[in-house]
Amino acid sequence: MVKGATVKETTVKETAVQKPTADTGVLVKDMKVSRSMRVFRVANLVFLLVVVFLTMYPFLNILAQSFSSEGFINAGQVNLFPLGFNTQTYQLILADSVFWRNYGNTVLYTVVATAISMVLTTSFAYAIAKKDLKGRSVFIGIAVFTMFFNGGLIPNYVLITSLGMRDTLWAVVLPNAISVFNLLIMKSFFENMPRELEEAAAIDGLTQYGVLFKVVLPLSKAIVATMVLFYAVANWNSWFQAFLYLDNPDLFPVTIYLRNMIAGVTTAGSAGGTAENVGQIAANIQSVTIVLTIIPILCVYPFVQKYFFSGVMLGSVKE
Amino acid sequence: MATQLEVPPGAVTTQPPGRKDKPRNKPGGWKLAIKRDWRLYTLVLLPLAYFAIFRYLPMAGNVIAFRQFQPGGSIFGEKWVGLKYVTLFINDPSFWQAFQNTIILGVLTLLFCFPMPIIFALMLNELRSQKFKKFVQTVAYLPHFMSVVIIAGMILQNFSMTGTVNQIASTVFGSTVNFTQDAAWFRPMYISSEVWQTMGWGAILYLAALTRVDESLYEAARIDGANRWQQTWHVTLPAIRPTIITLLILNIGTFMAVGFEKILLIYNPLNYQTSDVISTYLYRVGLESSNFSYAAAIGMFESVIGLTLILSANAISKRLAGTSLW
Numbered sequence: 001m002v003k004g005a006t007v008k009e010t011t012v013k014e015t016a017v018q019k020p021t022a023d024t025g026v027l028v029k030d031m032k033v034s035r036s037m038r039v040f041r042v043a044n045l046v047f048l049l050v051v052v053f054l055t056m057y058p059f060l061n062i063l064a065q066s067f068s069s070e071g072f073i074n075a076g077q078v079n080l081f082p083l084g085f086n087t088q089t090y091q092l093i094l095a096d097s098v099f100w101r102n103y104g105n106t107v108l109y110t111v112v113a114t115a116i117s118m119v120l121t122t123s124f125a126y127a128i129a130k131k132d133l134k135g136r137s138v139f140i141g142i143a144v145f146t147m148f149f150n151g152g153l154i155p156n157y158v159l160i161t162s163l164g165m166r167d168t169l170w171a172v173v174l175p176n177a178i179s180v181f182n183l184l185i186m187k188s189f190f191e192n193m194p195r196e197l198e199e200a201a202a203i204d205g206l207t208q209y210g211v212l213f214k215v216v217l218p219l220s221k222a223i224v225a226t227m228v229l230f231y232a233v234a235n236w237n238s239w240f241q242a243f244l245y246l247d248n249p250d251l252f253p254v255t256i257y258l259r260n261m262i263a264g265v266t267t268a269g270s271a272g273g274t275a276e277n278v279g280q281i282a283a284n285i286q287s288v289t290i291v292l293t294i295i296p297i298l299c300v301y302p303f304v305q306k307y308f309f310s311g312v313m314l315g316s317v318k319e
Numbered sequence: 320m321a322t323q324l325e326v327p328p329g330a331v332t333t334q335p336p337g338r339k340d341k342p343r344n345k346p347g348g349w350k351l352a353i354k355r356d357w358r359l360y361t362l363v364l365l366p367l368a369y370f371a372i373f374r375y376l377p378m379a380g381n382v383i384a385f386r387q388f389q390p391g392g393s394i395f396g397e398k399w400v401g402l403k404y405v406t407l408f409i410n411d412p413s414f415w416q417a418f419q420n421t422i423i424l425g426v427l428t429l430l431f432c433f434p435m436p437i438i439f440a441l442m443l444n445e446l447r448s449q450k451f452k453k454f455v456q457t458v459a460y461l462p463h464f465m466s467v468v469i470i471a472g473m474i475l476q477n478f479s480m481t482g483t484v485n486q487i488a489s490t491v492f493g494s495t496v497n498f499t500q501d502a503a504w505f506r507p508m509y510i511s512s513e514v515w516q517t518m519g520w521g522a523i524l525y526l527a528a529l530t531r532v533d534e535s536l537y538e539a540a541r542i543d544g545a546n547r548w549q550q551t552w553h554v555t556l557p558a559i560r561p562t563i564i565t566l567l568i569l570n571i572g573t574f575m576a577v578g579f580e581k582i583l584l585i586y587n588p589l590n591y592q593t594s595d596v597i598s599t600y601l602y603r604v605g606l607e608s609s610n611f612s613y614a615a616a617i618g619m620f621e622s623v624i625g626l627t628l629i630l631s632a633n634a635i636s637k638r639l640a641g642t643s644l645w
Contacts, residue, residue, distance in 0.1 A: 037547060044442050048451075051439070052458045055519065058473040059461070061483060065476070076481035076489070124366035127359045134352035139363055142370055148572065149626050151377020152618035153598070154605045158394045159377050175373050178366060208358040237466030240580055244606070255468045262472050262584065283476060290469050297464055305460060 059294075066090070066287035073283050089288045098249065099257060099289070106253040109242075110235040113173035117231045120178050121186055122224070126212055129190035140187075147180045160245055171245035172253070176238075182230050189223045190216070226307040233304060236297065258289045384616035390609065404616035414617065417600035420593060425574040427510050433570055435514055436521030437563065441551065443522065444529045456526075459519025471584035474512045475499055502590040509585070509594070513578065524562055532558040564642040572629030575621050597621050 060080055065073055069084030077083055093099050128139050151159075156175065165171040193216065201215045202208075217224070239255035246252060261282070297304075353360060379395070384404055386396030408414045439459070446452040462470070477483050478498035485495040498504045536554045545553060579598040586594035597617060605614025629644075637643035 040547070041445070041447075044445050048442060048446070048455050051518075052455055055458050055462060055515065057483070058477055058515075061477065062473060074481055076486050079483055079486060120366045120369055123362040127362045130356075130359060133356055133359055134349065139367070142367070142375075146370065146374045148629055149378065149622055150374065151380055152615065152622055153602060154611055154615040154618050155377035155380030155383065155394070156373075157606060158383070158388070158611060159373075159380055162391075162394045174369075177369055177373070208356070212362075233464055237464075237468075239466060239468050255466050258472060259468045259584065262468070262475060283479070283481070286472050286476065290472050293469060294465065301461070301464065304464060305457060 062287045062290050065283060066291045068284065070284055089284045093285065093288050093292065099254070099292075101250060102252045102254045102257040103292075105251060106236060106255065109169065109172050109253055110232055112169065113177070113235040114228060114231040116173055117177050117179070117182075117235075118224070118227060121183050121227060121231075122217075124178070125183050125186035126190055126216065129187045131191070143178070143180050143183055157244060166245050167248050167251060169251075172238075172241045173235075175241060176234075179230070179234070182227055186223060186227060189220065193219065222307075225303075229300065229304050229307050233297065233300070254289075254293055258286070258293060261286050261289060381615055381619045381622075383612050384619050386612065388612045388615075390611070396612065400612075404613045405620075407613055408617050408620070413595075414597075414600060416592070417595045417597045421575060421577060421596040421598075423593075424506065424509065424577045424596060427506060428513060428577060429570060429574065431510050432513050432517050432521070433567065435518045437525055437559075439518050440522035440525035440529060440559075441555065443526065444555070456519070456522075459522070461519070462516045463520035465516075467580045468584060470512065470516060471581060474508065474585055478504075478508055499585070500587065500589045502592040502594070505586070505590045505594040509578070509582070512581075521566075524566065525559055528559040528562040529555065560640070561642045564636050564640050565644065568629065568632045568636055568644055571632040572625060574628055575625045 057080075061078070064080055064082045065078050066089065067082035067085050067087065068078045069086055069088075072078050072083035124139070124143070127133060128136050128143075130136065133139075160166070160171050160175060165174070197215060197219070198211050201211045206214060237255065239253065239259055242251075242253050242256050243259065246256070264282075376394075383394070383396040385399060385401060387398050387400050388396040443452055443455060446455070479485070480495060480497060484498060489495050496504060498508055532555060536558070537550055540550045540554050576598065577596055579596070579602075582594060582596055582599050583602065586599065598621065601614040601617040601621070604610050604617065633643050
């Protein structure tokens with residue numbers, strides 16, 4: 001697989017390099033085409049710049065609002081840049097113990113859920129990647145069927161409740177532990193590993209466990225990193241499980257803190273503010289919470305983007 | 320599995336030829352298999368338990384749609400009541416309202432959110448500066464990684480009375496609209512945010528497919544006198560057709576599940592008339608009013624339609640286009 005990935009990269013690079021040269025050939029040959037082509041290129045560039053701007057805008061808007069004073073926000077004047085620059089709301093939120101407790105919960109849930117997901121996904125993917133494992137197709141079928149048909153909200157709710165998981169961490173980290181999509185990506189990675197490697201290890205007297213831990217996993221760092229990022233981002237962002245099964249505010253993840261703010265259930269948690277100005281600063285406080293929740297995602301985003309892309313490519317490889 | 324794209328031979332597979340068709344033992348003989356691979360079977364035990372408990376048990380739990388259910392009692396209900404709950408929702412106008420909204424939002428999503436990534440990918444593909452392309456991609460993928468709660472917060476702020484959209488509206492038209500409360504504006508609000516959120520990331524599989532288009536095909540087309548547009552039409556599009564079809568099938572399969580979490584976060588009683596979809600309706604009926612069996616009946620109806628849709632889309636594309644998920 002390592003070898004395969006290199007080959008693929010070079011192919012991509014080559015295409016990228018070849019293309020402009022080929023285009024220039026056409027341009028030189030036919031000036032008329034080249035003029036309309038140039039118009040198209042400019043239009044294309046402008047279109048994509050507009051896309052970039054529109055995609056970034058809501059983020060910049062939130063950032064601007066988070067640093068603006070309420071007066072300007074309520075007057076509907078804040079768009080790209082902060083007006084009445086201040087950091088008061090940041091100080092308010094950062095001093096809110098509920099916010100920190102919920103933020104800590106998000107970290108805890110993300111770590112625990114990702115660990116559980118990784119153990120389950122890796123072991124299952126490794127086993128079903130073995131083409132001569134008896135019952136393999138049944139195992140795959142069991143997993144894949146759940147992609148297209150699921151129990152639905154109510155039976156899940158009834159189940160989790162009757163298992164006594166309400167108001168525990170388990171209700172958040174267990175129900176979605178295996179993503180079948182991730183499982184299939186990992187399976188196809190293991191399938192593409194050179195078999196000689198494992199056979200040689202087996203001849204050296206390693207058991208199947210030994211092969212997995214001493215040979216396969218050390219060679220799978222890239223896919224493991226990809227999967228950890230996949231799961232971690234999903235867990236960091238998740239809110240619905242917590243929303244359904246957690247009643248105790250001390251257990252809420254930060255997404256619920258934010259959700260309650262958006263839904264108007266609470267404004268700024270326990271943070272100060274008299275009745276009149278609570279409504280006023282709501283938009284501001286929401287923006288600050290959004291910014292603070294996004295920051296960790298933005299920090300891992302460069303890695304996420306790099307690995308997600310190769311992960312999606314791997315997943316798209318036909319078996 | 321989820322996406323079947325053609326890959327040039329040798330590009331990815333490093334398995335030596337002739338190896339994979341040679342199983343170590345013949346079929347049959349569980350005893351032998353377990354003796355040889357018991358360690359592998361121990362690896363599947365926990366995941367299988369997971370699927371059994373958290374995936375298949377709830378499926379069986381759908382039986383409460385036909386049984387009386389008591390909170391705190393058996394998850395499979397207390398006694399049979401037949402089609403009571405099914406007839407109940409069939410005669411429920413609120414359900415049909417939600418059903419209609421689901422169909423309309425589903426169609427609009429398919430109409431707007433499905434083609435945009437293709438167009439976006441094609442336009443990116445025309446860029447000559449790889450650096451700029453990378454930059455556009457980096458920005459465009461970002462919304463995909465945001466929590467739906469954050470997206471909802473952004474939508475509500477941008478469409479609020481003092482938000483950007485109303486700032487523009489008051490400048491251009493001299494008036495403002497209460498977008499978040501007005502039922503007439505829910506669909507445009509939902510669909511535009513959906514396009515914003517999915518366009519960039521949706522292009523990723525098309526871009527992957529585009530890098531695999533054989534360069535010599537373009538050369539041949541140029542020699543035949545094809546201009547750039549004709550090249551796109553006759554070379555590029557056919558090359559990414561399998562990807563388009565695969566994603567279309569998947570999109571049709573999730574047709575009924577239109578952005579449940581997002582709608583739950585941004586809708587409100589004032590716009591239920593257009594915003595309430597089957598999943599949000601059953602959420603309210605089931606979990607807010609505790610009519611578990613009734614909601615389970617609606618949920619089952621929804622899942623069955625979803626499964627039917629994906630099976631038929633798959634069958635149709637298999638017959639017409641020769642591409643299918645399985």
